[in-house]
Amino acid sequence: MKVVIIEDEAPAAARLRKMLAATPFGVEVVQVLETLARANAWIRSNPAPDLIFMDIQLSDGLSLELAKVGCPVIFITAFDEYWQEAFEYNSIDYLLKPVKQERLEAALRKFQELKEFFMERYHRLMEHQKDGSGCRDKFLVRRGSEYVSIPVPEIAFFYASHKMVCLVRKDGAKFILDHSLADIEKQIDPGDWYRVNRKYLVNRRAIRRMSVLPKSKLQLEVEPSPKEELIVSSENSGGFKKWMGK
Secondary structure: OEEEEEOOOHHHHHHHHHHHHOOOOOOEEEEEEOOHHHHHHHHHHOOOOOEEEEOOEEOOEEOHHHHHHOOOEEEEEOOOOOHHHHOOOOEEEEEEOOOOHHHHHHHHHHHHHHHHHHHHHHHHHHOOOEOOOOOEOEEEEEEOOEEEEEEHHHEEEEEEEOOEEEEEEOOOOEEEEOOOHHHHHHHOOOOOEEEOOOOEEEEHHHEEEEEEOHHHOEEEEEOOOOOOOEEEOHHHHHHHHHHHOO
């Protein structure tokens, strides 16, 4: 379970991180953000985490508007006057400081149960999202607390990073998937998709240029541009060129 903490008091953030590590839910804190400005910038440029722990009164304003990003939120605050407004957003729970360990675990358990409930229905929907060839023609992805369907032709590439697989749409939007690259590769048309290396699975229509590197390696220019260079190894370059020529 990947979580983000938005908290402007360093001791409170450190205490919460320690408490989360002591829970049985395998929580990984991927980022701690101290201000609305930093939180806004991080959320715009990164895939949504599973859950956000959010203080309400930050040094540069109230975080309630930030909760509109759609990601499930557990609010943690010293003030009880915002609880009703908090549940108008994507709040899973509303915890008052100082948070007790058992109360924190109850909130996480609630989130886990809701996630499992919807994931069961998610997988059922997946079975109905294959075309007549047996290849999937769309992926259902989570956007905050809801699911949206993305047609495969609108996807530029999939990539794996830090035990996480992301789908990148042609407009640059990123979504986390609950599949491995190997599983995805089996579900899509091999005529349109190529496993460039162990981290990237690329749509033929997203490839804009192919350059030759020393030792017969290839460098690909893909749109939208990934954060790292896409290199096809010398061992795979022959197969890749043959695939591109089909």
